[in-house]
Structures are given as structure tokens and as C-alpha cells.
Amino acid sequence: MELNRNQYFFLGIVFILVGLQLRMVSSYVLNEHATRFLAERTQSSSSSATMVSFTSDVGALPKKVINPPEWLGWCLISFGAVLILHSMAMKKPGG
Structure with a gap:
């Protein structure tokens, strides 16, 4: 094209x-849905993966801040x- x-x-x-x-x-503060989406897609460390699985049952992740x-x-x-x-x-x- x-x-x-x-x-x-x-x-x-x-x-x-x-x-x-x-x-x-x-800076931009992502909402909980976007933070969870990034955490699931990136999984830069095993601790973040366990944190995602743990916090999805309990409540909200700490919100991601992008600078x-x-x-x-x-x-x-x-x-x-x-x-x-x-x-x-x-x-x-x-x-």
C-alpha cells in the first residue's frame, strides 16, 4: 500500500x-487490568509470575508506573x- x-x-x-x-x-499509572496483562505477558522473573498467580486470587496487583x-x-x-x-x-x- x-x-x-x-x-x-x-x-x-x-x-x-x-x-x-x-x-x-x-509518568503514567496503569490500571489493575493493564498491570496484570503486562505481568502475565512479560514474566521477567519467577517471583513476578508467582506474585501474579497469588494476587489474582487475593486482590489487586500494585499498579505499574511508566516513566x-x-x-x-x-x-x-x-x-x-x-x-x-x-x-x-x-x-x-x-x-
Whole structure:
């Protein structure tokens, strides 16, 4: 599938908005369902696997906190700007 000018522009806007979101928020706290999903999928250690099986019966896991690095927001903003500039350099659709 080949992307046209409008799709590049839209992707650029989305990347810029996600990058701005990452720059504005310092950390994200996942809910219990998302924390359990990550713990079941990653199982980085055997203690976390036993913790998941133990806490699924008793109650809630401690909520996972994600701290994205500062450079990630800048990277997404830059990539979005490049996509928008690329879309401006392409020919207009239908013409």
C-alpha cells in the first residue's frame, strides 16, 4: 500500500500530538487490568509470575508506573515534523 500526501500529513499530526503528550506528562499509572496483562505477558522473573498467580486470587496487583524518557517525546515531535514537511513536498492528490 502506498501512502499519499494526506496520509503522510495525518501521520505527522498524530506523531506530533503523541510526542507533545509524552512531553507534558511525566509518568503514567496503569490500571489493575493493564498491570496484570503486562505481568502475565512479560514474566521477567519467577517471583513476578508467582506474585501474579497469588494476587489474582487475593486482590489487586500494585499498579505499574511508566516513566517515559524525555528524549522519546522530542523524537516523536521531530519525526512528525519530518512527515509533515515530506507531505508538503509531495504532489497534490488528484491533480
